[in-house]
Amino acid sequence: MKELPDYMKLCFLSWYNFVNETSYDILRDHNIDILPHQRKWRYLVEARWYNSRYQPTLEEYLGNTFVTVAGPIVALYAYIYTANPIKKEELEFIENFSDIIRLAYEIFRISDDYGTSAPEQARGDVPSSV
Template identity: 50%
Template sequence: MFEPQHSYFRKMITKTIVFISIIDDIYDVYGTLDELELFTVAIQRWDTKEMEQLPDYMRVCYLALINTTNEVAHEVVKKHGINVLPHLTKSWSDLCKSYLREARWYYSGYKPSLEEYMDNAWVSIAVPMVLVHALFLVTNPITKEALESISSYPDIIRRSATIFRLTDDLGTSSDELKRGDVPKSIQCYMNEKGASEVSHPFF
């Protein structure tokens, strides 16, 4: 989307992806489990009053996320007359719930099966959330069918996210796992099958 007329799309998708990086680090590195539970509930409620329950370092992120996402929804209402805020907030809620599930696994020392991991990981890679935002920022007109299908994450989104997740897992370092990340698909497979990690000659 390099054309000049798509500058707003590029700006807002960039902001969205930056929020993903920040929030991912909150769940993986900075937040205690109790704090992450509070943050996830706050995201689900999508109300600035929830800021009072959050620790200071989360408040700025939470308010900025609400303001930026509401700005996207406002822009769509102006252009198309459609309120997409419930779809945008659901995508953030689904992402944070998937992050919280991974955090619970980490804090409890639980090792998920590969199937259990992948059932959560296609959401936690954030592809569905980004694609939901992208759909509303570039699609004209936004059809009723698109609105109905996007919330259930059709197969094209699930499969794209799965490919992205598996690719991303190949690049996860042991340092990331030590600092608070859950085992990735490779480790889940190794734990489940008793397989060893053997380097491929092309890597």
């Protein structure tokens, strides 16, 4: 975190606190530890690609799509904030999305790439699906 600019430190700490507070509330209210489920999806692959100047194949890029469109974490939070009671089996189901859900996230990623590819390429970001 030391290497982050100040504005990013604020974002990071806000997200970090949100994740931990949510985990605490669910553990207290439902006796289920959701922290491992929240940590499963990390956004580090694209950062590694960017820092190493790696050019992923389209298949590699779309394979990481599931995480980068925030689909899993949105589904997880939608479930934990609406379910009563929260069940471990259902948390595990959320982690193992079907192909139709995964493919929908790929469409979201490609749509987003289409709209943002010009400025990202101008900055030298990791290549997109475009």
